[in-house]
Amino acid sequence: MRWQGHLANSLKQTEHHITLAMTGASGAGYGLKLMRQLHAQGVHLHLLFSDAARIVLREECSLTLPEHVTAIPAALADFLPLASCERLHCYNLKDWFSPTASGSSGVRQMVIAPCSMGTLARIAQGISDNLIERSADVIIKEKGQLIIMPRETPLSAIHLQHMLTLAQLGVEIIPAMPGFYHRPASIDDLQRFMVERIIDHLHIPQSNALRWGSKP
Ligand SMILES: Cc1cc2nc3c(=O)[nH]c(=O)nc-3n(C[C@H](O)[C@H](O)[C@H](O)COP(=O)(O)O)c2cc1C
Numbered sequence: 001m002r003w004q005g006h007l008a009n010s011l012k013q014t015e016h017h018i019t020l021a022m023t024g025a026s027g028a029g030y031g032l033k034l035m036r037q038l039h040a041q042g043v044h045l046h047l048l049f050s051d052a053a054r055i056v057l058r059e060e061c062s063l064t065l066p067e068h069v070t071a072i073p074a075a076l077a078d079f080l081p082l083a084s085c086e087r088l089h090c091y092n093l094k095d096w097f098s099p100t101a102s103g104s105s106g107v108r109q110m111v112i113a114p115c116s117m118g119t120l121a122r123i124a125q126g127i128s129d130n131l132i133e134r135s136a137d138v139i140i141k142e143k144g145q146l147i148i149m150p151r152e153t154p155l156s157a158i159h160l161q162h163m164l165t166l167a168q169l170g171v172e173i174i175p176a177m178p179g180f181y182h183r184p185a186s187i188d189d190l191q192r193f194m195v196e197r198i199i200d201h202l203h204i205p206q207s208n209a210l211r212w213g214s215k216p
Helices: 028-040 051-061 069-079 116-126 131-141 156-169 188-201
Strands: 015-022 044-049 089-091 109-114 144-150
Touching: 015 028, 015 131, 028 044, 028 051, 028 109, 028 188, 044 051, 044 069, 044 131, 069 089, 069 156, 109 116, 109 131, 116 131, 116 156, 131 144, 144 156, 144 188
Parallel strands: 015 044, 015 109, 044 089, 109 144
Antiparallel strands: none
């Protein structure tokens, strides 16, 4: 039986649905830029924020997310800014009735950007204690596409082992490691490099992406 929850009717086959989770690693700007780009491409975004992500968003981006998830889409639309908050769907981390919590709902792509070592470890161990971990677990078991952007330095053997475990399960590890061959002049250029790599991996066409040999 297909998912009968509150968003069941919006998961139409003709729509492109992606789960985007932000966790408490540094680099919240990557997640926001990715969100803006995917929204501009017409994607339905299922947004998840860990408690630590909220702290990092405040520290690094001066963005304080509203406590209640129903108020988050409008706050994001204002902040980014987006033309509207349509196609932004937010859930709290214990909302086990959200579409992303079940394989039968049909959301088959998920990005975690940035991804903390804590969330990385819990996903690698199959711990589904919050909706971010559960959604990732669902994507892995359903053989969907999970892209993780880890951020930490230096990386310990524990971190590397968890990344290897996930990579061997087919998870795509795209670390927050922008290249410099396109001569970035700003933080925006660095973020753009990473965001465009992720969008390439999501198989979404982009006409103006920085490519090898191109300059911003
Ligand atoms: C400003 C700030 C930056 C942080 N940067 C990192 C980081 O780059 N990588 C990381 O793994 N943890 C980082 N942390 C620590 C995580 O937020 C912390 O381990 C948290 O428990 C992760 O929880 P989550 O996985 O539920 O988001 C940072 C915390 C703060 C407040």
